[in-house]
Amino acid sequence: MCTAVYNSDIPEIIRKSVNRASRSACMSLIFLAALLGGSLLSRAADWNPAEQQLARKIVAATGPGAVLVTFENRSSLGRRDSDAVKNGIRSALEQLGIRFVKAEQAAATVTISLSENPTAYVWVAQVRQGATDSTVTMVSVPRSGRSTVARDSMPISLRKTLLWSQDEPFLDLAILEENGTPTHIAVLNAEAVNLYRNQGGKWQQEQAAEISHVRPWPLDLRGRLIPGKDHVLDVYLPGVTCHSGAAGAPVTLNCRETEDPWPIAFALNSPVFPSAGSTDRPSAGGPSAAAFFAPTRNFFTGVLTPAVGKFSTVPKFYSAAFVPRDKYTLWIFAGTDGRVHMVDGMTDQASKFEWGSDMATVKTSCGAGWQVLASTAGVQPQDAVRAYEFPDRDPAGVSAAVEFPGAISALWTESRGDSAAAIVRNRETGSYEAYRLDLACSQ
Amino acid sequence: MRHIVSIWLAVSSLLLGALIANAETRPQYGGTLHVTMHAAPLSLDPADTAVPDTFAQRSLASLLFDTLVTVDDSGHIKAALAESWQAARGNQRWTFRIRHGVKFHDGAPLTAEVAAASLRFANPSWNVSAEGDTVLIDSDAASPELPGEIALAHNAILKRDADNKVDGTGPFHVLDWQPAKRLTLAANEDCWRGRPFLDAIEIEMGKSFHDQMTALELGKAELVEVAPEQTHRFSQDGRRLASSAPLELMALVFAREVSSADEKMLREALRWSIDRGSIRNVLLQGAGQSTAGLLPSWVSGYGFVFPTEADLSKARQLRGQARTAPAWTVGYDSNDPVARLVVERITLNARDAGLTLQPSSLSASDLRLVRIPLASSDAGIALADIVDRTGLPAMKTRGGSAEDLYSTEQSLLAAERVIPLFQLPASYAASSNLRNWAVRLDGSWGLADASLENAKP
Numbered sequence: 001m002c003t004a005v006y007n008s009d010i011p012e013i014i015r016k017s018v019n020r021a022s023r024s025a026c027m028s029l030i031f032l033a034a035l036l037g038g039s040l041l042s043r044a045a046d047w048n049p050a051e052q053q054l055a056r057k058i059v060a061a062t063g064p065g066a067v068l069v070t071f072e073n074r075s076s077l078g079r080r081d082s083d084a085v086k087n088g089i090r091s092a093l094e095q096l097g098i099r100f101v102k103a104e105q106a107a108a109t110v111t112i113s114l115s116e117n118p119t120a121y122v123w124v125a126q127v128r129q130g131a132t133d134s135t136v137t138m139v140s141v142p143r144s145g146r147s148t149v150a151r152d153s154m155p156i157s158l159r160k161t162l163l164w165s166q167d168e169p170f171l172d173l174a175i176l177e178e179n180g181t182p183t184h185i186a187v188l189n190a191e192a193v194n195l196y197r198n199q200g201g202k203w204q205q206e207q208a209a210e211i212s213h214v215r216p217w218p219l220d221l222r223g224r225l226i227p228g229k230d231h232v233l234d235v236y237l238p239g240v241t242c243h244s245g246a247a248g249a250p251v252t253l254n255c256r257e258t259e260d261p262w263p264i265a266f267a268l269n270s271p272v273f274p275s276a277g278s279t280d281r282p283s284a285g286g287p288s289a290a291a292f293f294a295p296t297r298n299f300f301t302g303v304l305t306p307a308v309g310k311f312s313t314v315p316k317f318y319s320a321a322f323v324p325r326d327k328y329t330l331w332i333f334a335g336t337d338g339r340v341h342m343v344d345g346m347t348d349q350a351s352k353f354e355w356g357s358d359m360a361t362v363k364t365s366c367g368a369g370w371q372v373l374a375s376t377a378g379v380q381p382q383d384a385v386r387a388y389e390f391p392d393r394d395p396a397g398v399s400a401a402v403e404f405p406g407a408i409s410a411l412w413t414e415s416r417g418d419s420a421a422a423i424v425r426n427r428e429t430g431s432y433e434a435y436r437l438d439l440a441c442s443q
Numbered sequence: 444m445r446h447i448v449s450i451w452l453a454v455s456s457l458l459l460g461a462l463i464a465n466a467e468t469r470p471q472y473g474g475t476l477h478v479t480m481h482a483a484p485l486s487l488d489p490a491d492t493a494v495p496d497t498f499a500q501r502s503l504a505s506l507l508f509d510t511l512v513t514v515d516d517s518g519h520i521k522a523a524l525a526e527s528w529q530a531a532r533g534n535q536r537w538t539f540r541i542r543h544g545v546k547f548h549d550g551a552p553l554t555a556e557v558a559a560a561s562l563r564f565a566n567p568s569w570n571v572s573a574e575g576d577t578v579l580i581d582s583d584a585a586s587p588e589l590p591g592e593i594a595l596a597h598n599a600i601l602k603r604d605a606d607n608k609v610d611g612t613g614p615f616h617v618l619d620w621q622p623a624k625r626l627t628l629a630a631n632e633d634c635w636r637g638r639p640f641l642d643a644i645e646i647e648m649g650k651s652f653h654d655q656m657t658a659l660e661l662g663k664a665e666l667v668e669v670a671p672e673q674t675h676r677f678s679q680d681g682r683r684l685a686s687s688a689p690l691e692l693m694a695l696v697f698a699r700e701v702s703s704a705d706e707k708m709l710r711e712a713l714r715w716s717i718d719r720g721s722i723r724n725v726l727l728q729g730a731g732q733s734t735a736g737l738l739p740s741w742v743s744g745y746g747f748v749f750p751t752e753a754d755l756s757k758a759r760q761l762r763g764q765a766r767t768a769p770a771w772t773v774g775y776d777s778n779d780p781v782a783r784l785v786v787e788r789i790t791l792n793a794r795d796a797g798l799t800l801q802p803s804s805l806s807a808s809d810l811r812l813v814r815i816p817l818a819s820s821d822a823g824i825a826l827a828d829i830v831d832r833t834g835l836p837a838m839k840t841r842g843g844s845a846e847d848l849y850s851t852e853q854s855l856l857a858a859e860r861v862i863p864l865f866q867l868p869a870s871y872a873a874s875s876n877l878r879n880w881a882v883r884l885d886g887s888w889g890l891a892d893a894s895l896e897n898a899k900p
């Protein structure tokens with residue numbers, strides 16, 4: 001039910017929604033399971049018909065009687081599944097009159113190989129009777145959908161909580177309402193914002209608001225959802241900005257081709273974000289710092305509004321974070337040149353940290369009160385995020401690194417300011433997942 | 444297949460290190476990628492029957508052209524130039540709806556008419572028509588595998604002008620083309636999938652594997668090919684290497700069908716005499732897999748049931764049953780450095796069984812050592828392609844269950860026209876600053892999303 005037979009989504013970034021109702025149901029289950037802290041269980045396959053079929057084919061070759069049966073697992077089936085299949089085939093053979101004996105007592109030997117090909121498990125039986133050539137018979141079992149495996153979060157101060165998972169790529173997720181747990185969310189993909197509401201413990205797709213755009217999206221598409229104060233949300237995509245109507249009504253997106261800057265620091269539900277270049281402590285209010293995003297690329301151009309002190313332009317960057325000081329705000333930019341630029345309004349100090357391209361600021365009651373979450377650089381296939389503080393200009397790690405099951409494609413501060421959302425492509429399952437990252441001081 | 448392929452990709456990844464896995468920093472726009480290849484194609488047209496289907500040709504096609512649908516690494520059909528597709532009339536009619544807003548490199552819009560004309564050119568026997576924004580393909584028999592076939596590079600959608608000059612919709616367009624020597628590509632700024640990260644790609648053709656390695660070491664190329672027999676040594680040197688799953692069949696193919704019972708026994712004797720294990724260990728340096736089936740096991744699921752071990756006594760017995768044994772000439776590609784060695788070793792194996800083979804680099808020979816890249820990860824399509832290329836009797840059906848395919852393959856092998864030897868991977872080496880590239884399922888490089896570290900965005 002979770003996959004369409006035809007109209008498969010296109011690869012890469014630009015994907016069309018398909019069969020939203022059924023997908024919604026699937027995602028609701030995933031979400032619910034995630035929120036309940038349960039692991040996402042792999043689907044139990046029903047091997048029985050294939051086991052019976054192979055057993056019948058084997059017995060058609062050997063006839064009932066004494067047979068030596070051996071098994072070999074050449075497939076990706078795990079031990080538990082392969083053992084289940086072996087037992088099922090043995091049981092089916094027994095029911096058809098096969099007696100399992102040792103080699104010296106066997107009238108025939110049967111080697112059963114659990115193999116596979118791109119579309120199916122292939123169980124092959126090679127039957128040998130006497131000195132004649134072996135007879136080969138087999139059955140195919142179509143592969144079920146991929147299983148999903150949840151990973152335990154690490155018991156450290158930086159915690160990750162799975163918020164959402166779906167097969168199709170998405171760029172950002174915003175929680176519009178929550179009451180202990182999220183009850184109303186928006187998920188941004190390349191072509192639409194999908195709104196989901198939790199009703200009676202089940203997530204239902206409430207609405208899909210299409211995003212109109214003329215130009216093809218750039219590769220490594222990035223986008224951001226920002227909940228509004230007097231309207232539901234704003235959407236920022238390269239060269240396109242969309243604003244929704246007022247809360248309460250069905251959401252319609254008014255999109256236009258524009259190079260308007262994207263907020264890189266804002267305050268909404270809590271007064272945590274400072275104005276760029278401000279010498280004051282953070283204040284509440286609307287977007288307080290913004291940067292222009294290259295409309296055909298995956299980075300910010302470096303032009304800031306308002307300026308950070310004397311810097312109205314900084315080197316091109318992928319992401320930004322900040323650390324308020326007593327008399328100034330230290331801005332931190334992950335530059336496209338591979339360096340981290342620290343801008344205090346007077347100087348731009350570039351350093352090489354072992355950081356990736358994504359970072360976000362969170363305001364907490366832990367430590368110095370402000371932490372920068374940064375993805376790690378390296379050659380490992382999985383990305384990780386670690387929390388840092390900046391006693392001076394050098395980052396000091398204040399949490400252990402939290403690993404993710406794949407590459408992080410987005411890391412944004414959530415609107416409430418004390419947490420961040422990371423979007424990850426799970427390398428094991430291929431699904432796309434959103435995690436909330438927050439700090440627990442007590443641990 | 445995700446798991447099967449992932450085994451091979453995992454092996455590759457161990458060697459590849461940062462090349463593919465470096466996902467923690469965003470890809471950078473800009474830069475020119477330098478690539479070398481052994482092949483020296485005279486045409487860029489993937490439907491040009493005069494151009495052999497090679498991994499290199501597929502790689503070039505993937506940069507310049509798109510197909511209506513593609514096959515992902517899990518073997519699933521995905522939309523490309525077609526937004527959707529649907530079968531009707533018991534899989535005898537397929538309808539592909541063309542994606543809106545796609546433009547060729549010259550700015551002309553992609554239409555169903557152009558797509559239909561392109562498919563007709565590549566497949567003169569197909570009944571292809573355009574209707575509105577859809578392409579219709581009708582056939583007399585059910586063709587459940589058609590989307591998989593549409594995904595082949597051969598069926599890329601091109602626009603041909605009166606001079607048969609081709610234009611595509613792919614991520615790069617041609618800036619300069621010197622056939623068989625050099626190809627320079629520039630990013631397609633309006634690519635429907637998004638502008639590629641790289642600004643340009645320069646491809647040097649007709650380079651020996653040795654020259655390619657030198658180019659990589661000197662920093663003159665960021666991506667080069669590696670011969671299968673060199674992969675072991677290459678990885679031992681701690682270099683960065685990526686290999687595909689085994690997907691190139693190396694086989695001996697007889698020029699004609701068996702004409703007598705004696706000849707059948709002699710061919711069978713030759714088959715049993717070949718010590719694949721030694722050839723693979725010594726000449727191929729452990730690369731690939733020995734095979735006695737036409738399809739690799741990861742595609743068929745049953746390839747292992749065909750025994751690959753030599754049986755010299757059986758070979759001698761069969762040789763003894765034949766009244767006479769003519770000397771067979773064995774052709775090979777003189778440009779393939781390992782082919783001659785393999786043929787010479789097979790000649791020695793055959794001699795042990797009482798058979799006489801004479802290696803020959805001439806094109807006319809009694810049998811020939813060939814390499815056939817796997818056409819598709821769809822077993823039915825791949826087997827049909829091998830049948831087509833080796834001159835075996837045409838298959839009655841392409842689809843069916845694994846058991847049906849096994850039965851077909853078994854009967855094809857029983858004709859003693861082809862002696863499968865090895866399934867070889869496609870291998871590449873790259874410099875450390877090339878990111879987000881991969882060896883695709885068809886053995887080509889996937890460079891559409893590649894980027895160069897430290898490129899100037």
